[in-house]
Amino acid sequence: MTIQVILIKAAQLILSLSILVVLHELGHFIPARLFKIKVEKFYLFFDPGFSLFKFKKGETEYGIGWLPLGGYVKIAGMIDESMDKEQMMQPPQPWEFRAKPAWQRLIVMIGGVTVNLILGFLIYAMILWHYGESYLPTKNAVYGIVTDSLGRTAGLQNGDKIISVDNSPVEAFHKIPAQVILNEAKSIQVDRAGQQLNLVLPAGFRGALASSKQGGGTFQLRMPFIIGEFTENSAGKKAGLKVDDRIIAINGQPAQYNDEVITAMQGLKNQAATITVVRNERDTMQIKANVPADGILGMRIGEEQMQRVFHQVTVKYSFIEAIPAGFSKAISTLVTYVQQIGLLFKKSSELKASESLGGFGSIAKLFPDAWDWHSFWNLTALLSIILAFMNILPIPALDGGHVLFLLYEMVTGRKPSIKFMEYAQIVGMVLLFGLLLFANGLDVWRAIFK
Template structure:
C-alpha cells in the first residue's frame, strides 16, 4: 500500500509537470500559426493507451512513462521524422518561422516550469507559511552520534553557525548546506573554529545509507524512556513511559549525551537517577550495566516533540498574499541554486556524488507514504524547477540544445543545416538514454546492495 501511495503521487506530479511543460511549447506554436501534429503525455512507441484527434492535432497518452512531447511540423525532434524534412518547407512549419518565434516556442516549456515552481512556492507560503527550527534557537548545540559527523570534526555541543561563510538560518538545512559547501564554521566552548569538508563528503553520505544511520546531527534531546525490557537490569525499579532523566547521582543533566557520558563513567555501579514525571521529580535507585547502559529503550524525539516539551521554540512565519510573493521567489531561488551546486559536484568524480544519481525509483521514493498536500506540492515545485533547469542545458535533444542552435543562427545569420540538426538530435538522444540508464541502474543496484 505504501508503494502504491508513493507511486500514485509520483505519477500525478510527473503528469502535471509534463502536460504543462508541453503546453508551454504548444501555446506559442499555435499563436505563431505553427502546425502541432501531436500532443502526448508519455511516449507512444508503436501504440497509444489513448488518443483522439481534435482539429489538426492528435492528443494522446503513451505507454512509456519517460516524459512527453509535442510534435511540431517541420521540427527535428524525438520523432526523428525525416520524410517531412525532404519536402519543401511549408508556411505552417516550424522551420519556416522567423528565428525569434522559434526561440519563443522552444523556451516556452522551460518558462512554464519555472513559473509553475515559483507559483506553487508562493501559494505554499501563503497557505502554510513557514514552520521551522531556527539554527539560532539551538543554543546548546548538536547531539552528534553519526560516524560521518564525528569524522568531519563535530562534537556534542558544537553549534554550526555558517557554511562557506553563509549563516545557517534553518537547523534542518544543515545537511544540504554541507552537501553544497566546502567549509563550515562552528562555535565550541566560546571559540570559533573553521573546518573543511572532505572532498568525498557526498560519497560518504551516500555510503552511510548502508548502515541506516540517522541524521548527521540532531538538536540535543532529553533522555526520555519509552520501554524497559523484562531482561533489563532495571526492569523492576519503577521506570514509567515518558519518564525523563534529569539527574544521575545528584548531578543535573538535560540532554541524552550528558546521560550517556555519566553512565559510561559508572559502568557496573549502582546509582541514583532523578526522573521528571508530570512536572514532578522522583529519585530511583538503578544499576548501570557493565557496558555503561541502563538497558532501556529511549524515545527518538522529533523537533515537533521537543518543541512541545519546551526544549526548543519553533519559528512560525505567516504570510499575507503580498508577502508570500517575495518569499516564494526567494524559496525558488534557493532551490535552484542548491540544485545547480549539487549538479556541479556530480560532474566532479572526486566527490563521489555520481553514486547518488537516481532515476524514477529515487524520485518516487521522496514522496511520503501518507498523503500530505503540503509535501506533495513542495516536491512538485522542486521537480518543476529541476525539470526547467535540466531542459535548459545546452544538450541536443533538450530544449536548451535547440535554443543554442537558434541563438547561433540569430547571431551569425547562418542557419544550421537539417542534416546537422538531425545528427545533433541523435547524439543528444544517445547521451540522454545513457544518462537515463545510468541513473535508473543506480536505483536497481541500490535495491540489491
C-alpha cells in the same frame, strides 16, 4: 520499506511528474498554436508502439503513453524525438514549425522552460502564503546534535552545539549540511559543554556528507525523548507508556535524549527494562517493559512535542508579500542547484557524479512516507526548477539544443541542414537515454548492494 510506503512514494512521484510534464508541454503547445503551427500530438508519457489512452480533437491527438519517462508534443515540421523524416523531405508548409520566423520558433522552444520556472515560483509563493515558513534557528538547537560515524571522523560528538561553519553563522539548523557542501567548508565551530572548539574537516568529508547514505545522519537534531506516537503493536504502549511521557532513565542509568534511549534499547534486546519517565510534567514513574529482539519499543518523538521543546521561527506572508518571497525562493533554489552541478566539475570538489546521480528511485525517496501536501508541493516546485534548468542545457534533443541552433541561425542568417539536425537529434537522444539508464541503474545497484 513496506509495500504501502513504496506505493505512496510512487504515487506522489507520478502525480508530481505528470503535473510538471503536462504543463511543460503546454508551454510549447500554446505558443505553437498562437503562431498557427500545427501540433499533431500532445502526450503525457511516451507511446512507442501503442498508447494507453487517446482521443483526437481538432487536428491534435491527445493521449497517455505507457512509458513514463516524460512526455512530448509533436509539432509539424520540426526535427524531434519522433524522427519523422518523410515529413521533413516534403516542401515546407505554411502551418509547419520550419516555415515560421526564427523568433517565433525560439518562443515555442523556450515555452516549456519558461512555464517550469513560472510554475516553481508560483508554487513557492502559494506555499508561503498558505503555510508560511517555519525553521529552527541554529542557536535554538539547545541540546546540540546527534552525529554518526562520518561526523565522528571530523571530531563531532553527540551534544555538540554548532556555532558556525568556517566561522560564518548558519541561521537555519537544517541548512548546515548545505553550507558545508556548497561552500566547501574547511572547519566547523562547536560549543562542547561550554568550551568552544574549532574542528577541521578531514579530506573526503564533504563528498561523503553529500551522499544521503553516508551523510544523512551527521547533523541530526538532539532532543529529549518525549513520546509523540506509537507504532502498531508497540511494545512500549503494551508496557503502559503513554503519549507525552518524557523518558529520563533506563535501568537506573540516565537516558533522556533520542540517541541515548535508542542506544540503551539496542543493548537490551530480549531483556526486561525499567524505564523511568516524567508524566504530566510532574510525576516520575517507572514502567517495566520487555524489549523485543530488534531493540525497538515502537515509539517516536512527535512533531507536536518537538515544537513544544524547541523555539521555531514561523514567518507568515500575506498574498502580496508571498509573491516576491516566492520569486526569491525560486531564484535561490535555482542558484543552489546550479552550484551543486558546478561542484561536480570542480577539481577541488570532493563530490563524485556517481554518488550524486540518481534516477526515479532517488527522486521518489525524497517524498515522505505518508501523503503530505506541504511536502508534495515543495518537492514539485523544486523538481520544476530542476526540470527547467536541465531542459535549457545546450544538448541536442533537449529544448536547449534547439535554442542553440536557433540562436546560431538568428546570428548567422543560415539554418543548420536537415541532415545535421537529424544526426544531432540522434546523438542527443542516445546521450540522454544512456544517462537515464545509467542513473536508474545506479538506483538498482544501490538498492541491492548498499
